[in-house]
Amino acid sequence: MDQFTLNLLFVGASFALYIGIAIWARAGSTSEFYAAGRGVHPVTNGMATAADWMSAASFISMAGLIAFTGYDNSSFLMGWTGGYVLLALLLAPYLRKFGKFTVSEFIGDRFYSSTARMVAVICLLVASITYVIGQMQGVGIAFGRFLEIDAFWGLLIGACVVFAYAVFGGMKGVTYTQVAQYCVLITAYTIPAVFISLQLTGNPIPALGLFGSTESGEPLLVKLNQIVTDLGFAEYTAAHGSTINMVLFTLSLMIGTAGLPHVIMRFFTVPRVSDARWSAGWTLVFIALLYLTAPAVGAMARLNISELMWPNGTSGEAVSVEQIETDPDYAWMATWQKTGLLGWEDKNGDGKIQYYNDANADLQAKAAENGWEGNELTNFNRDILVLANPEIASLPGWVIGLVAAGGLAAALSTAAGLLLAISSAVSHDLLKGQLTPNMSEKSELMAARLSMAAAIVVAVLLGLNPPGFAAQTVALAFGLAAASIFPALMMGIFSTRINNSGAVAGMLAGLAVTLLYIFLHKGWFFIPDTNTFTDADPLLGPIKSTSFGAIGAAVNFAVAYFVSGMTKETPQEIKDLVESVRIPRGAGVAVEGH
Template identity: 55%
Template sequence: MSVQTWTWILVGITFALYFGIAIWARAGSTKEFYVAGGGVSPLANGMATAADWMSAASFISMAGIISFAGYDGSVYLMGWTGGYVLLALLLAPYLRKFGKFTVPDFIGDRYYSNGARTVAVICALIVSFTYVAGQMRGVGIVFSQFLQVEIIWGVVIGMCIVLVFAFLGGMKGITYTQVAQYCVLIFAFMVPAFFISFQMTGDIIPQIGMGGTLEDGTYLLDKLDALHTQLGFKEYTTGSKSTWDVFAITLALMVGTAGLPHVIVRFFTVPKVKDARKSAGYALFLIAILYTTAPAISVFSRTNLIETVSETKYSEIPEWFKNWENTGLIAWTDKNGDGKIQYIAGSAIDGKKPVYTEARGSYGERLIANASAAKNELYVDRDIMVLANPEIAGLPNWVIALVAAGGLAAALSTAAGLLLVISTSISHDLIKKQIRPDISDKSELMWARGSIFVAILIAGYFGINPPGFVAATVALAFGLAAASFFPAIILGIFDKRMNKEGAISGMVVGILLMLFYMMKYKLDMFGGGTQDDWWFGTSPEGFGTVAMIVNVVISLVVSRLTSEPPVEVQEIVENIRIPSGAGEASAH
């Protein structure tokens, strides 16, 4: 059967499963909508957390960005993995014991202020919208290839499907849907890795194959280094980032993880604190399966891409290339007139993405209107590497289709979780807690679902016009979370003296500083800026570390210059850190 037929079959089966679960587990109350009724088992919650965590950035884009950045891309692995450990051990149990549905709820009650709650709601919306933009782009990429349409229509179709998942079931439906999505995405990620590892090195385990030898006895990484240097790229296994920037990006991703509202809320869906700890352990193991495999996928896909397209005549290029060319995510322009694909260092285009003309070239290629003066003729969107990898390697059609189903599972699971955070921030933390405290359960659910509808429209727009590749866009969301939430949460748990004035000041300054830097150096606003102008040599992806430090300093200084928190608040802070009887105390 063809790839298209296999894709229809596998995507159809998995989607039927997701929709069936969403309908079966649809929420009937606000508690079911927000935290799945608080009765999810640790194993199920661990699988759902892993699916929620491993978004399109992890499945589609992380291996892709590592395949192009090489050693420099390892910051994503270190930051995201270390961040989850930090969250599981340092924050999740205490937040679960505090017993609130959302991060703004925790901040509002811990800092005894609706002002703090409102600031937290705004921060949650900014972080979630930035994050969900990356997910919607991931959904669009998969659908654009699956249906052979432009990525804009891929995003639109994905918007409609995500809306159904989040609209019907709330957290209860999303949780059990994510259990199924984890099974699909991890199977889809690992099967091609096993195939390609065995095909290239004879080792079926990808982690071993990445460091293995090829048929001619050459080490795979040595061969990739040689291919890179021949084409003018830097060596794959050496980095170009400064030590400070590597540290800053890694730390921003770590503490940003610990402040992500859609991950934190997962620990409220289990009955007790000890169940939160267990589910965190399960999730860490399940996440590690994919994260330890991603570098191997990066090496395999990069090697296969270079060997397949470099100096190949366009008339002899494999079918997969032309399929992806139709989506606008890969492009070739014949700059020297020899009919061959010249893939060397340098940008093939002016701008972030190719601009196509209506006409086709003499070889049948799509013509680019914004080709650059550089000699490089090939543009490859980093986000296609995992999805195109099985096609490049010539794997069976059912494996190619399986990866498409896995990519959709990864993107849809996280997008649904993020939309739920957005809806609860508005309906629970803004409407219920501040504007209309007497609102009925039914009306609150209506507000929650209405918020999801508006949120998906905004998310779709940013999915079509993202500020970067999926992983880079998501990294900015982590920076925003690091700059705003992490200090307020960590100081709220471990510093009795931290008061509302300190927390509010820190969050406001932190989020504004990160937004300014992101807009200036990533989105070219406020006059734009180049890498030479970066503050302290810090990239936009790593600036969350600087903004977080500023947040902590301002929070501590302001809190010491203003009055202490009420005695009852200080007693709550003491209580949530007491382990004895924690399970019973928190079983709501």
């Protein structure tokens, strides 16, 4: 059976499984849909939340970004896990005690203002749409590869599948479907990593293999550092970027994690306040399984690629064009070339492909000596690394098919979940809650579908010219959530001083400065060439647009305090509400708001 058929088989079988479970456990009504989470054990809920949370960014993109940058991209690892500490300590138990279903409902009630609720909805929409762009990129790459077509067509086909998935409610947040998706996703991520770790270090646990030794007794990371510096690239384990930027970037990702509505929502429906605390811990357990493996996947893939390009060592001859075209170990290069995400060119016509950093002075000297005319591995999109990884390591065909299914599970589940969050924000919070309260259930459903369609069209249009690799685009979404939602929630619980005007002003200020900073660097509405600055030379010292969320959050806090101090005090009944949110006793079941 050829690889193409095998991939389709794995992808098809996993989809059949999700749809089967969705039909078996289908929620009949809105309240049943919400209630589904109420009887769920914290461990099961943790697994489902982990599936909801780990998207194309975690699965497809992150290890590739770590592989090609090394230590400096550790921010993704710390940021996307450290946020759960904030969530467990500062938000989850209190929001559960409050007992409503959506983040904007909490903000509307705590700040006794429908304006605050509306502003929260807007913040949520901006962050979610940016997030969907990143997911669509991942979907495009996955479909492009497995249907062996250009990534552009992959994106269009993927968009149709995501839309169908979300509209027909195949995902509908049914917890058990997500549990199945988690299992597919984690198996698909771990199995190739175990194989590769065994090949390179003899250790079956990739996380330990990363710090293990290769066959020659040399530590893996020492060997990797040696090879990449020989080729003129930056040392893998060393810090190269600005420390301030790395701190702010990590902090933005952490705060953003704790401010993402589709993650927070899952903690509203656990049975008790104490379960909300445990649930955050279990979620992180299941996320950590992937996150402890990811840095090993990155480092090992980098080593494998470098060795494939220089099969005779970095001082020997480079791989020949003929070998790339005929040797089965290099077959993955031809398959990925079809997506337009991998490319090479024999610039000096010597029949070999030299892969090195042609911006490095030492290597330029070496190149002049040897008659090289620049790096010949001309295009290597970071986002393909995880999907190509099993092929790069020459693993069996079924592993490749499994990774295909895993990548699609990650991207589709999160994309569909986000579309549902967007559509419910528009139809439930914005239209029914504010603009047209007398809307019938039928037209609410219609509005939900239309807004879903609109969101996906916007995401596809913007996804064609993405502002970065998938994980970077998603990082921007986190910055926006960090600057707008998290501060409002935290102040709502930990301070009785913040009043309606303070919260509204804070959210608007945080969102506005962050959005402005991002657009100045990434182009207005991410349209190429409309940017004034670049991330290589940012407006404020070393602070890149992906790191600005932490500053936006600080602005949010400061403005909220200042404005609250100048305006009327919080009424007594709201102070009582805050007091009651702080103690677990008396937590009833969550109820649907208006």
